[in-house]
Amino acid sequence: MRTNKQFADFVAKLSEKDDTFEISKRAFLCLAGTYRFGEVRIYYCVERPKYQEERVEHEVKFHLEIGAIDEKMTYVMERTTGEDGLMRFTVVGLKGARQWTDDEKADLEMMLTVYMWHIARYRLINLVEMSATTDYMTKLPNTNGFLDYAEQLDKTNTLVSFNSFYFNLKGFGLVNLKYGKPNADEILKKYTTKVKKFLLEDEMVARLGGDNFVALVHKERTREFLSFIEQVIVHIDINEHKQRVEIPAYTGVFEIGESLQDLGDIISQCSIALNTAKNITKKPYMFVTEEMNKKAIQDKEIRSHFKEALQNGEFKVYYQPKVETDEYRIVGAEALVRWVRDGEVISPGKFIPLIEADGSVCELDLYMLAQVCNDIRIWLSEGVEPVRTSVNMSRKHLANPDFPDQIIGMIDEFGIDHKYIEIELTETASDEEQGLLNTFMTKMREQGIKTAIDDFGTGVSSFAILRSFPVDVLKVDKSFIDSEFVGDNDAIVISNIVKMANELNLEVITEGVERWKQVIFLRQIGCKLIQGYLFDKPMPYADFTERLKMKKYDKKNIKDY
Known part of the structure; x- marks a missing residue:
């Protein structure tokens, strides 16, 4: 015992x-x-x-x-x-x-x-x-594991023989939706196995989280790796059927040099190049440059000030009139955002892509809607007849099931008629987004709120929208009339868009109008609504109030922009 x-x-x-x-x-x-x-x-x-x-x-x-x-x-x-x-x-x-x-x-x-x-x-x-150093699902090193390995290379003075690559899997969220998360995880693991097999013994790849990865690859194999990673193909058995899955990627490249001072730059520098490739150039890969670094600093400053600016009311509504082509009456407007900080106007092109990427744009959209509703309420109280005003909304809202109720609730909170508001969204790409957009438009129509599709004709889903969606307004992209003379192909496209829209009893408006020749052409093909610098640039509340009182433009006073 x-x-x-x-x-x-x-x-x-x-x-x-x-x-x-x-x-x-x-x-x-x-x-x-x-x-x-x-x-x-x-x-x-x-x-x-x-x-x-x-x-x-x-x-x-x-x-x-x-x-x-x-x-x-x-x-x-x-x-x-x-x-x-x-x-x-x-x-x-x-x-x-x-x-x-x-x-x-x-x-x-x-x-x-x-x-x-x-x-x-x-x-x-x-x-x-x-x-602490390993990604649980893929068994790849994580950020800490990657930096630990980079430190080992640095101590042996071999790190400079490598380049770092930050790559993001393009549209992997759709893989999750199409195959389900368990299968998507399996696809991701097969993907990482393929990447590891491609690498040499002293090269490495790490998973930073989600569908983001970073790799260290010998400089002389840079082009070879970029060619490989641009599109990796994996196969998976689903319900006894072999599925072929193509996984493309955006990649940022940082050429590691002797001047490297901080190991963290190995990741941060190539992430700057990745952001440029993914959100600006739309190219499969980009090498980081000094200009990108300067822009990254500016972008960081903009992001850091966004919340404060929203609270301080630095975002202003500028209105651009929509004009009918017969008597040049002002029949609508588009609400456009301008960021006024310390007396300087910051272009939307500088901050919209940034807050779109991190989701903050949704806060700004609802803020803009509230400002427009308030302006309309003031006009009504002062005896000025408002026009229907379109407010741009990011597609990111569509994933929020409360989005329609947020819009309806806000309009009702200001006590204005639903007829004065139009919600404008860009064309969508994915099947899921199209389904969400259809549901959203249906709810808006039930509430008497018009919906518009911006940049119509530039996306792959244009004709599906015409056939299936309860949309009210099509905004034809300015690219169709941008040149000095509208080309034959553009003329055919825009003429048929206008014809179909009219036959479907949809409003169609062409934006970017700057010359009378364009007005004459648009009138000839039956486009009754136009918007552009020919009549007015976007203007602040006080100036637009005067335009509303004026009600229409005198042709004699309008010159080509």
């Missing part, structure tokens, strides 16, 4: 900080003589049907070298784990030893149970340590 001291020694040995195999062996030796066993075997298996390459199967034998063993004298304990797995412990007795009594078997079970908790504790410690 065991003594408390023997068991205490067993537990104490398991607590030692040493090689786990030797710790276990020494611990079992504390009890082996008393309980007459010469070997302990541990079998561990985890089964995950959905992720078969994650199946773990492992067996360890602790041969205690205190005598020959008898395979016929065994005690087995099995336990399931929280990971759909099994642990089987087998204690093998010494040759010629007497069989264990029931009390001794109970002691052996206690010994194995304590040891199982030791294994769990050890695994937990390892997981915690690993999680």
